[in-house]
Amino acid sequence: MMNAMDQTGLSLLSIDVGSVNTRALFFDSVEGRYRFLAAGEAPTTTGAPAFDVNVGVLEALEQLQDFLGRTLISEQGLHISPDNEAGTGANAVTATFSGGPAVKVVIVGLLGEVSLESVNKLVSSTYCRVVESLSLNDRRKPEHIVDAICRKLPDLIVLAGGTNRGASRSVVRLANYLALALNLIPQGQRPPVLFVGNENLHEEIDNLLGSLTKLHRAPNIRPNLDQENLGPAKQQLDEIYFNIQARKLRGLLELRNLAEGQFLPSATALGRVVRFLSTVIDAPKGMLGIDLGASNTTVAAAFGGVLQQRVFPQLGMGASLGGMIAETHLTQIMRWIPHDLSEDFVLDYLHNKPLFPQTLPTTPEELAVEQAAARQVMRLAIGKSLPLFPPSAIYPLPGTVPWFDRILVSGSAVARAPRLEQSLLMILDAVQPVGIATIVLDQNNLVGAVGASAEIDPLLAVHVLESNAFMNLGTVITPVGKSRGGTLLRIQMVSEGQKQPVVDVKEGGLQVIPLPTGKVVDLYVQPLQNVNIGLGSGRGGWVRRVVGGAFGLIIDARGRPVQVPSSFNSRKEALQAWQEALGGG
Amino acid sequence: MIAPISYIQPLTTLRRKRELPAEGVVLVNMGDTVHSGDAVARANIDSKHVILDAGRALGLSPDRATRLIQRLVGEKVDEGAIIAGRRGVGARQLRAPAAGTIAAISEGQVLLEVNDERTSLRARVPGRVVAMEPNLGVTIECVCAWVQGVWGNGGLADGFLQMVGESPSQVLTADQIDMSLRGTILLAGSCSQRQALDLAAQVPIRGLVLGSLAIRLLPVAQKMPYPIVVIEGFGKTAMNEDAFKLFTIHNGKPATLNAQQSDPVRGDRPEIIIPIKEAGSPPQPVAVQSFRIGLSVRILNGPNKGRIGEITALLPASTVYPSGLRALSAEVALPGGLQDSCPLANLELLG
Numbered sequence: 001m002m003n004a005m006d007q008t009g010l011s012l013l014s015i016d017v018g019s020v021n022t023r024a025l026f027f028d029s030v031e032g033r034y035r036f037l038a039a040g041e042a043p044t045t046t047g048a049p050a051f052d053v054n055v056g057v058l059e060a061l062e063q064l065q066d067f068l069g070r071t072l073i074s075e076q077g078l079h080i081s082p083d084n085e086a087g088t089g090a091n092a093v094t095a096t097f098s099g100g101p102a103v104k105v106v107i108v109g110l111l112g113e114v115s116l117e118s119v120n121k122l123v124s125s126t127y128c129r130v131v132e133s134l135s136l137n138d139r140r141k142p143e144h145i146v147d148a149i150c151r152k153l154p155d156l157i158v159l160a161g162g163t164n165r166g167a168s169r170s171v172v173r174l175a176n177y178l179a180l181a182l183n184l185i186p187q188g189q190r191p192p193v194l195f196v197g198n199e200n201l202h203e204e205i206d207n208l209l210g211s212l213t214k215l216h217r218a219p220n221i222r223p224n225l226d227q228e229n230l231g232p233a234k235q236q237l238d239e240i241y242f243n244i245q246a247r248k249l250r251g252l253l254e255l256r257n258l259a260e261g262q263f264l265p266s267a268t269a270l271g272r273v274v275r276f277l278s279t280v281i282d283a284p285k286g287m288l289g290i291d292l293g294a295s296n297t298t299v300a301a302a303f304g305g306v307l308q309q310r311v312f313p314q315l316g317m318g319a320s321l322g323g324m325i326a327e328t329h330l331t332q333i334m335r336w337i338p339h340d341l342s343e344d345f346v347l348d349y350l351h352n353k354p355l356f357p358q359t360l361p362t363t364p365e366e367l368a369v370e371q372a373a374a375r376q377v378m379r380l381a382i383g384k385s386l387p388l389f390p391p392s393a394i395y396p397l398p399g400t401v402p403w404f405d406r407i408l409v410s411g412s413a414v415a416r417a418p419r420l421e422q423s424l425l426m427i428l429d430a431v432q433p434v435g436i437a438t439i440v441l442d443q444n445n446l447v448g449a450v451g452a453s454a455e456i457d458p459l460l461a462v463h464v465l466e467s468n469a470f471m472n473l474g475t476v477i478t479p480v481g482k483s484r485g486g487t488l489l490r491i492q493m494v495s496e497g498q499k500q501p502v503v504d505v506k507e508g509g510l511q512v513i514p515l516p517t518g519k520v521v522d523l524y525v526q527p528l529q530n531v532n533i534g535l536g537s538g539r540g541g542w543v544r545r546v547v548g549g550a551f552g553l554i555i556d557a558r559g560r561p562v563q564v565p566s567s568f569n570s571r572k573e574a575l576q577a578w579q580e581a582l583g584g585g
Numbered sequence: 586m587i588a589p590i591s592y593i594q595p596l597t598t599l600r601r602k603r604e605l606p607a608e609g610v611v612l613v614n615m616g617d618t619v620h621s622g623d624a625v626a627r628a629n630i631d632s633k634h635v636i637l638d639a640g641r642a643l644g645l646s647p648d649r650a651t652r653l654i655q656r657l658v659g660e661k662v663d664e665g666a667i668i669a670g671r672r673g674v675g676a677r678q679l680r681a682p683a684a685g686t687i688a689a690i691s692e693g694q695v696l697l698e699v700n701d702e703r704t705s706l707r708a709r710v711p712g713r714v715v716a717m718e719p720n721l722g723v724t725i726e727c728v729c730a731w732v733q734g735v736w737g738n739g740g741l742a743d744g745f746l747q748m749v750g751e752s753p754s755q756v757l758t759a760d761q762i763d764m765s766l767r768g769t770i771l772l773a774g775s776c777s778q779r780q781a782l783d784l785a786a787q788v789p790i791r792g793l794v795l796g797s798l799a800i801r802l803l804p805v806a807q808k809m810p811y812p813i814v815v816i817e818g819f820g821k822t823a824m825n826e827d828a829f830k831l832f833t834i835h836n837g838k839p840a841t842l843n844a845q846q847s848d849p850v851r852g853d854r855p856e857i858i859i860p861i862k863e864a865g866s867p868p869q870p871v872a873v874q875s876f877r878i879g880l881s882v883r884i885l886n887g888p889n890k891g892r893i894g895e896i897t898a899l900l901p902a903s904t905v906y907p908s909g910l911r912a913l914s915a916e917v918a919l920p921g922g923l924q925d926s927c928p929l930a931n932l933e934l935l936g
Contacts, residue, residue, distance in 0.1 A: 042586060043930075048852030049590050049873050059587065101850055143636045146696065150630050153606050172692075180636065180696045183658075183689030186608035186628070186720075208692065248850070319849070347800045348820035352886075355735045355818055355847070358589070358930045359886040360912050366886070367908035418909025 010034075011083045012460060013064075013072060013090035014449030015057055015255065016266065017044055017099040019295035020318055020358050021412070022056035024064040025449045026072075026090070027460060034463035036446055040064030043358060046099045046249050053099065053251035080258060092456045095259035096448035097252070098266035098293060100245045102129040102313035106154040106191075108174050110161035112137045118221045119160040119196065121388060122230050124310045126241055126265050127296060128156070134177070136170055142177055149181040154191045155244045158237075159205070162198030163224045171197050175208050182212040192240060196221045196233045216240060238268055262452055266291065267298040269451025270410070271309045276454070276461060277406060278302030284394055285405035285534070288431070290378055291447065292411030294318030294357045297377055299385040301402075303392040310388055312381050317374060317413045318357025324377045325350055335564040336372035336429060338575040339365050346372075367418070371426055374413040378430035396434050396480050396532050400560050403435045403534050408470070410442035420550055421582035424473045428510075432560055434480045435534030436543060439473040446470065472517060474549035478556040479531035483507050487528050488557050495521040510581040511555040515548030522546070523553075551582055586913070586929055588876050590936040591883055593827045594731040595834075596867045599858065601710045604722035606630065609704075613723060617714045621743055621841040621858075624705035625714070626722050631704045635682060639669035640693035642679035647693030654695060656687045668695055709741055709843045711860050728867060730835060730859040732816065732828050736798070737844030737855025740812025744770040744791030746859070748836045753796060754823035759784045766790055770842050770857075772832050774823045779805055786810055792842035794832070794857055796824030796891065812844035814855040822891035825883060826920065827935065835859045870936050881935040882917060884927055893935065894919040900926065 010029035016022065024040040040063030045056035058073065065072050071088040074081045081089035105128045109116030116135045123130060131152040134145055149157075157178060161171040182190050192214040195205050199220050209215050218233035242263065246252040256263040264272075274289035281287055286303040295316045300309035314323030330343055337346070349369045353359065361367040382401060393402035409415070409427050417423045423441055433439075446469055453460045464470070479488050488507050493500040493515070505511055515521060525533055526540035535541050546553065558578075565571045609628030613619060640650035654669040656662060662681045670678030685699040712727030747769035749761050757773035759780040770792040771785065777799030785793060792812040800819040816824055824832075841858040874880070876896060883893050894917040903911035904926050912928035919925060 043589075045587055047849040048854075050587055051852065055587060055873075141636075143634045143696070146636065147632070147634055150632075153630060176692045176694060179691040180634075180689050180694065183691065183696065184632075184634070185630070189607040344800065344820075348818075351800050351803065352818040352820070356885045356931075356933075360906075360910055360928045360930045361908050362887040362906040362910065362928065362931065364908050367910065416910075418911075 011090045012453055012456065013080060013093045014452060015060070015093070015095045015259070016445065016448045017046070017053055017057065017095070017097045017255070018266070018293060019099050019316070020044055022060045022099070023445055024057070024060040025444070025446060026064055026068055027449070027453070027464065033467075034460045035467060036444060036464055036469040038064060038067040039444060040067060044099050051250055053249055054254055055251075057251070057255060092262070092453075093259045094262040094264075094449060094452035094456065095255050096264050096266040096269045096452050097245070097255075098127060098296060100127070100249050102127045102296070103155045103241055103244050104129055104131045104152065106130075106132040106134065106149055106152065106157045108134045108157065108159045108161070108178065110136050110167055110170055110174070114225065115160040115162070115197065115222050118228050118230065119158050121228075121308075121310075122196065122221060122233055122237060123158055125230070125234055125271070126237060126267050127311055127313060128241070129313050134174065136174070145177055146181045146184070149178070150184045153185070153189065156191050156240060157193045159193055159195050160197045160221055162201065162220075163222060164199050164220050166198060168198060168201055168204075171201055172204055172208065175205055179208050179212060182209065192216060194218060194233070194236060194240060199223075234268075238265055241265060262456060264452045266448040267296070267300075267309060267311045269448040270298055271300045271307050272451040272454050273447050273461065273465070274300040274309070274408065275302045275305055275307040277408070277465070278307070279305045281405040284392060285403045285435075286389075286393055287406050287408070288401070288404045289408045289447070290381070290410070290431070292317060292374060292378055292409070292413055295320045297381040299381050301385065301389050301393065303390045306390045306392060308385075308388050308390050310385050312384065315377050315381050317353075317370070317377060317411070319354050321350060321354045321373060321377070324373065324380060327380060328376055333369075333372045333376050335566070335571060336375050336575070337368045338572045339368050340568055341365055341369070370413060371417065371422060374426050375430045378426075382431060396534070397560065400434050400480060401431060404433055404437045406438045406440060407431055407433060408440045408442060408447065410445060410447045412445070415441055415443045415445060420473065421579055424551060424554070424582060425578060427473075428476065428556055429562060432562055433476055433556075434478050434560060435532070436475060436477050438475045438547065438549065441471040441473050443471050444469055468517075472547065472549035474515070474551035474554050475546050476554045476556050477525065477533055478560070479527060479533050480560050481529075481531040481537055483529045483531055483559075488531055489533070489555065490526045490528060491555070492524045493521050493553070494524065495519070505555045505557050507557050507559070509557060510578050511557065512551055512581060512583070513553040513555070515546070515552035517548050517550060519548040520545050521548070554582070586876055588874055588929070588932070588934040590871075590874065591933045592731055592733045592870050592936040593825075593831060594870055594936065595831055596861060596864055597729065597731055598867050598869050599710065599712070599727045599729055599731055600715070600724055600869060601727070602722065602724050603706055603708060603710075604718060605704070605706050608720040611717060611720065611723060613714050615714055615717055619708040619712065619714060619725060621708055621711045621741060621843065623708045625708050625725070626706040628704050628706075629698070632698050633700050634688060635685070635697045635699050637668055637679055637681070637695040637697055638693065639679050639695060643670055643677050645693070650693035651690070654690055656695070658687050658690060660687045661685070662687065662697070668697075707741060709841075709845065710858060711743070711841055727858060728861055728864050730831055730861060731870075732831060732857045734794070734814040734816045734855040734857070735818055735847065736815040737846055738807050738809060738813045739846055740792070740809075740844045741842070742770070742791040742812050743839060743841050744768055746770050746772060746832060746836055746838055746840050748832060749773040752823075753826060753829035757781050757795065762788060764788060770794060770840055772824075775799070775821050777802065777821065782806060782809055792844070794842065797822040812842045814842055814844045814857060817891040825891055825893050827881075827893050874934055874936075876915060876929055876932065876934070882915070882932040883935055884917065884925065884931060885933055886931040887927065889919065889925050892919050894925070897924070904928070
């Protein structure tokens with residue numbers, strides 16, 4: 001592994017191509033530590049009118065050059081010159097990508113609840129949309145299955161099934177259906193097949209499908225019934241994903257060449273960061289990462305280094321907003337809006353946004369609708385992810401999220417809210433964390449860059465995550481459990497050996513205890529009722545080394561799930577009270 | 586900054602590539618004149634098949650059954666024709682359950698294509714074939730007036746343009762629709778009455794162009810038997826002045842309403858094409874432009890949504906909006922002497 005800190009120059013350029021915006025980010029070494037220095041941003045140009053990813057990349061790079069006063073692009077166009085003494089170029093380049101349409105995948109497994117479930121998890125971990133699934137439980141006639149596969153014209157087929165000492169004939173039977181379907185698809189359009197099933201069948205599958213299309217093989221994702229091994233297949237899938245997108249989107253190959261292979265789907269980069277952070281926090285709590293994009297939302301959760309992540313191509317704040325609308329009753333969005341808006345106004349706004357995903361809300365009313373939608377998109381994505389979280393996740397109550405130590409949120413709708421309390425409230429309302437969790441905001445959209453740079457130099461990830469490039473919004477304490485109203489908790493902060501005044505926390509609202517960013521204190525938390533903050537029901541104790549953030553210490557005593565009054569006046573009062581508690585008006 | 590473009594062109598040469606999703610057969614020739622509804626190519630991705638298991642039918646292993654298959658891929662067979670087995674009295678045989686074509690043979694299984702419901706690719710643009718892509722499709726050229734929309738219900742039709750009312754904000758209601766509109770493409774500012782859409786289907790009209798559509802009518806509009814194109818978006822926004830003026834000039838003339846769904850990656854948008862004969866070879870529309878002073882723009886969001894103006898200044902620093910958001914912005918002069926500051930993200934150039 002190359003360590004850029006050992007070299008002269010010590011600089012890294014990272015390019016992130018999202019579905020709406022393309023960003024160029026520059027990191028350099030300052031006093032021996034990596035720092036994020038500047039960013040350039042331009043509209044993404046995968047589609048009309050430019051139809052070339054690199055038009056947007058160049059524009060973002062030019063803007064970055066202007067900010068830095070440093071030449072990055074060489075005269076040959078999209079080529080980054082090596083960092084040199086004249087202060088030009090960069091030592092290394094990475095790229096992350098989430099900008100194209102989701103890859104259409106047909107998934108095939110033996111049993112719905114075993115291999116098909118695993119292969120679904122695999123493809124859901126990146127920007128794929130399952131257009132057809134097939135298993136032995138399928139009651140359709142085989143010819144109908146073959147016709148369905150052909151009609152969908154998938155970009156990729158992923159075939160799983162059989163443990164390494166298990167089923168073989170049934171897997172071959174399913175593979176034969178695929179062979180028949182592939183025969184019907186013209187050669188130039190045949191999707192590649194990724195085989196992630198019984199490893200003893202490689203030769204047979206090769207004989208059956210290898211002559212028909214490009215066949216990729218990865219280790220069995222279910223080597224035995226009790227074990228799931230998605231990692232190696234995920235690597236293969238990322239590579240195939242890139243090749244499929246590169247065929248469709250002009251400029252992607254050049255971008256990968258520019259990044260010298262350090263090119264990752266943005267979701268994979270987020271997953272790396274979340275997995276890494278889960279190894280440095282207190283077990284058994286986990287680490288949650290959310291990237292709320294315009295076309296996708298990614299939820300990554302890791303517990304002790306075991307990562308589970310899922311991309312939702314139907315849930316996003318731009319072109320994919322329709323997916324949220326389809327799954328949501330309007331009242332679930334209206335409940336977060338503190339303005340007296342008609343349902344038609346809200347519906348019009350939500351349906352027009354996918355037509356023009358790049359647009360920004362200019363009035364307080366439009367902003368309120370967007371932020372309500374952001375809450376609902378994240379809430380849906382988290383709700384759908386809960387069943388997939390690793391078995392080591394511990395849930396205080398049915399229906400809540402597990403105990404998380406840190407929650408990292410990225411995505412413009414949240415990270416670029418005009419006021420920080422809006423960002424924090426969106427996260428609290430959407431995630432509804434439990435126990436004690438630190439909320440971190442990726443206000444500069446760096447998480448992809450940090451994840452992608454990990455292979456070049458893990459130090460960059462560590463340094464940047466520890467820097468203020470990521471904003472620590474504060475530590476949230478959320479008691480959960482049955483209560484009878486009144487005072488829930490008694491908290492005493494001990495700072496530099498000095499006991500601070502005792503604070504009583506009443507049920508029903510948000511409360512802030514000032515604690516400057518970076519300041520470390522100990523807390524003694526005593527539940528006064530049978531509620532749980534992660535120390536056991538009704539049990540209190542010391543919470544050591546709590547680090548202050550932008551909002552200090554936040555106590556969320558609103559209960560889980562958060563209940564928003566249904567009448568407009570009461571709702572407005574409650575929503576305003578929560579904003580005011582965080583210092584907003 | 587590269588700007589999104591929406592085209593409202595009084596006269597242009599439109600070139601449109603039409604390609605099959607999978608290889609097939611191109612049905613037209615270079616130089617042919619095509620109508621919007623003409624099939625220009627077809628593929629057989631929608632055909633129906635039957636799997637015939639020779640192994641099971643003959644009681645043999647897949648390998649042995651394969652050796653007894655008597656047909657080749659591509660061969661046409663009649664109903665009852667022997668597909669596999671030995672000839673002779675009493676020999677087990679696999680016969681075709683219906684007439685069809687052998688589409689594939691694999692592991693003792695025969696895939697028989699039993700009908701030929703080929704997917705046709707329609708021209709969607711009236712014009713002349715100016716380029717061919719073997720087995721995939723064609724490029725069609727059309728000299729026309731051209732207006733792009735933002736939403737379409739997927740349909741396609743030709744008809745005569747018929748304005749409803751004399752204002753871009755004219756609301757379409759059922760009482761404006763009668764049998765005299767049969768066969769026309771209706772144009773109106775907005776519609777929020779389901780009865781109007783239903784009645785238009787009964788007449789029937791050939792198509793409908795609206796400035797905006799009430800969002801509650803979206804499920805109805807999606808199912809209407811005639812194509813619908815929305816120019817501005819959902820709600821009650823009037824049709825923009827430029828599009829309205831262009832339609833007024835061409836009122837009563839034949840047009841194609843291509844209500845295809847938007848696909849930003851492919852650059853597809855719903856559109857209204859008004860062919861213009863004997864207009865020479867006007868230039869093709871400009872493809873890529875940046876925001877510049879003097880260019881016409883359409884406002885996509887906020888209080889002036891749907892209005893068209895001219896950029897009078899690109900603001901050097903981020904402007905703060907009532908929502909609190911900051912954004913790179915432009916000053917836009919609107920008709921009537923009004924000025925509006927808009928985030929560049931909320932603007933679309935008029936091509």
